[in-house]
Amino acid sequence: xxxxxxxxxxxxxxxxxxxxxxxxxxxxxxxxxxxxxxxxxxxxxxxxxxxxxxxxxxxxxxxxxxxxxxxxxxxxxxxxxxxxxxxxxxxxxxxxxxxxxxxxxxxxxxxxxxxxxxxxxxxxxxxxxxxxxxxxxxxxxxxxxxxxxxxxxxxxxxxxxxxxxxxxxxxxxxxxxxxxxxxxxxxxxxxxxxxxxxxxxxxxxxxxxxxxxxxxxxxxxxxxxxxxxxxxxxxxxxxxxxxxxxxxxxxxxxxxxxxxxxxxxxxxxxxxxxxxxxxxxxxxxxxxxxxxxxxxxxxxxxxxx
Numbered sequence: 373x374x375x376x377x378x379x380x381x382x383x384x385x386x387x388x389x390x391x392x393x394x395x396x397x398x399x400x401x402x403x404x405x406x407x408x409x410x411x412x413x414x415x416x417x418x419x420x421x422x423x424x425x426x427x428x429x430x431x432x433x434x435x436x437x438x439x440x441x442x443x444x445x446x447x448x449x450x451x452x453x454x455x456x457x458x459x460x461x462x463x464x465x466x467x468x469x470x471x472x473x474x475x476x477x478x479x480x481x482x483x484x485x486x487x488x489x490x491x492x493x494x495x496x497x498x499x500x501x502x503x504x505x506x507x508x509x510x511x512x513x514x515x516x517x518x519x520x521x522x523x524x525x526x527x528x529x530x531x532x533x534x535x536x537x538x539x540x541x542x543x544x545x546x547x548x549x550x551x552x553x554x555x556x557x558x559x560x561x562x563x564x565x566x567x568x569x570x571x572x573x574x575x576x577x578x579x580x581x582x583x584x585x586x587x588x589x590x591x592x593x594x595x596x597x598x599x600x601x602x603x604x605x606x607x608x609x610x611x612x613x614x615x616x617x618x619x620x621x622x623x624x625x626x627x628x629x630x631x632x633x634x635x636x637x638x639x640x641x642x643x644x645x646x647x648x649x650x651x652x653x654x655x656x657x658x659x660x661x662x663x664x665x666x667x668x669x670x671x672x673x674x675x676x677x
Contacts (some may be wrong), residue, residue, distance in 0.1 A: 373421040373469060394422060424467060432465040434474060441478045448537050451487050454495055490559040494539055497558055498532060501541055505529045508571050510546050513564045515556055527554065528571045531581040535591050542584065546571075552635070553584065555591050586616040592638030599634060599658060602627040605649025614642065629653070640665065 376390045383390075398413050412425050432440070440462060444455060459482065466474050504511050512526050527543035530553065534540070539558040544550070587596065603611055604627045611630065612618050618632040632639075643650060643662055652659045 373416065373419055373423050375421040423469070432462070434466055434470050437462050437466050438474055438477060441474075442481075445478065445481050445485060447534070448486065448488055449494065449534065449539060451491065451493060452485060454493060455482070455485065455487075488537060488559070492559040494558060497561065497564060498539060500564060501529055501532055501558070504566055505531065507566075508573075510567045510569045510571050511564060512567060513561045516560045516562070525556070526567070527556075528573075530573070531584070532558070533581060533584075533591070535588075538591070540591050542581065544573075552595055555588075587633055588635045588638055592635065592641060594635045594637035596633065596635055597639075597655060597658070598631070599639060599655070600629065600631045600653040601643070602651040602653060603630050603646075603649060604628070605646060611646075615639075627651075 376387050376394075379390050380387050394413060401412055413422050414425050415422055441459060444450065444458060450458070459478070463471060463474060501511070508528075510526060510528055512524065515523050515525050517523060526546040527541075528546055529541055529543045531542040532539060533542060541556045541558055541561065542553050543556065544553055600621075602624065605611070608620070608628055612620075615632045615634065617634065618630050620628050621631045622629040640658070640662060643652060643658075644665055652662055
């Protein structure tokens, strides 16, 4: 809220000059916006001051800016200087009168923000990979695996996703050695280059990142499988939220029978974390694999004791 008298005193000009400036701003807004409701300067008779009205179609609200900042902080995906730049641009969307309130809310969390240990700038490679995806251009890069081994990769990039702290490139191997997509953490990619060689995926076979996300756990790739399991844990809702394709198909006593379509490797890891309230029904090989993993965990626990 701005009042003419304090502004005139601050800048050492007359009230008429302040009024003329306000009228000029109104004219500018009228010239650059289609409707008065989109952006205009209004006068509040009760408070005796002027304020800017902005149409929400073009501007983020205070609540929206705060929510986005909170998500960015919780993600821990960006280095602190990248995060600072994003915050500064987001906060410019907030009206001046509310700017300090939004900054105060996020200041403490930002001060104690701890980025991930890879220490990589991500905005540039994310954009560069996005351009290759749009152009459907095969790319090459070196990739550092979890075991620290470095491999050369030649891939057809199809999507970028974010999950559990990390950004991932989803791609098909250029030599078509796998019939399912491979997943690469972007912070582990170096020496990224385009090959100028184009690739084409028939429309019916095009990668659907929304459908992929519903079926992948912890960004672990693998063959697409149908699983069925019993669940009698504390929160069925948590299971259905974790696996978007899951649906309850029946009951067996106090157990729910749940069916889902998922990519194999990641679901094994999730099943192991839920073993006390979950029992796999099918497929049989998945039951056997989980049983072997549980036996390994038990033996390791016994050795520790």
